[in-house]
Amino acid sequence: xxxxxxxxPFLGQHSFPLLSALLSSSCCVxxxxxxxxxxxxxxxxxLTPYRPYLVALxxxxxxxxxxxxxxDSETLGIVLLCLLLMVSPDAVDYYNRTGYxxxxxxxxxxxxxxIEGMSCMxxxxxxxxxxxxxxxxxxxxxxxxxxxxxxxxxxxSSTDHHAKHIVELVHNLHDKYSAVILESW
Numbered sequence: 001x002x003x004x005x006x007x008x009p010f011l012g013q014h015s016f017p018l019l020s021a022l023l024s025s026s027c028c029v030x031x032x033x034x035x036x037x038x039x040x041x042x043x044x045x046x047l048t049p050y051r052p053y054l055v056a057l058x059x060x061x062x063x064x065x066x067x068x069x070x071x072d073s074e075t076l077g078i079v080l081l082c083l084l085l086m087v088s089p090d091a092v093d094y095y096n097r098t099g100y101x102x103x104x105x106x107x108x109x110x111x112x113x114x115i116e117g118m119s120c121m122x123x124x125x126x127x128x129x130x131x132x133x134x135x136x137x138x139x140x141x142x143x144x145x146x147x148x149x150x151x152x153x154x155x156x157s158s159t160d161h162h163a164k165h166i167v168e169l170v171h172n173l174h175d176k177y178s179a180v181i182l183e184s185w
Contacts, residue, residue: 014078017061021082023047024054025089031122048120055086092121096128096142107155108138111163111184115147115170117177130173136162148182 024047047054062082069075118124124144131140131151139152153162163181170179 014065014074017058017065017078017082018085020054020058020061021085024051024058025085031120051089058082058086089121092125093144096121096124096144098141109153109155109162109184111151111153111166112182113149113151113166113170113179114182115142115149115177115179117174118142118144118147120144123177127170127173127177130169131166134165134169136165149179 062079065075065078115127118127121144124142127149128140128142131137131149136153137151138154141150143149151166153166155162163184167179167181170177
């Protein structure tokens with residue numbers, strides 16, 4: 001009497017590639033979700049130096065999954081989800097460094113800021129969003145790797161007032177952040 005083997009549970013088959021992909025993006029995906037619910041950083045940035053190894057581990061485990069199972073709709077979905085998770089830190093970094101800029105004001109001042117306390121890409125994204133909610137700020141480009149930002153402000157009055165305002169925005173976001181204006185032009 002032959003019995004048909006039961007297929008392995010969906011999550012059991014794909015848990016390792018999903019887990020390694022999630023850990024490779026933990027500096028950003030998990031933090032962004034936590035920031036949505038107003039939780040500050042939970043220390044996942046400690047995994048950032050290991051991201052290349054986690055990406056490689058994900059690629060190897062996905063290759064094994066594709067080799068052992070073939071390319072069916074479930075596997076294709078897992079591959080796409082893992083790829084999305086693996087590139088998400090790069091996408092967030094790109095978003096933090098670029099931005100939409102269109103100004104109809106004649107007087108614009110750029111501030112180079114040093115920002116301490118950003119421990120992950122999600123922190124940088126949080127600072128960017130906070131700065132860009134100010135009606136004075138036209139654009140904010142955050143550079144996580146060197147803990148700096150370039151903030152473009154439409155100047156209508158004293159530039160000292162604007163400089164103090166954007167520094168206060170960062171300070172008021174969370175007490176772990178500190179900001180200082182390094183240069184303006």
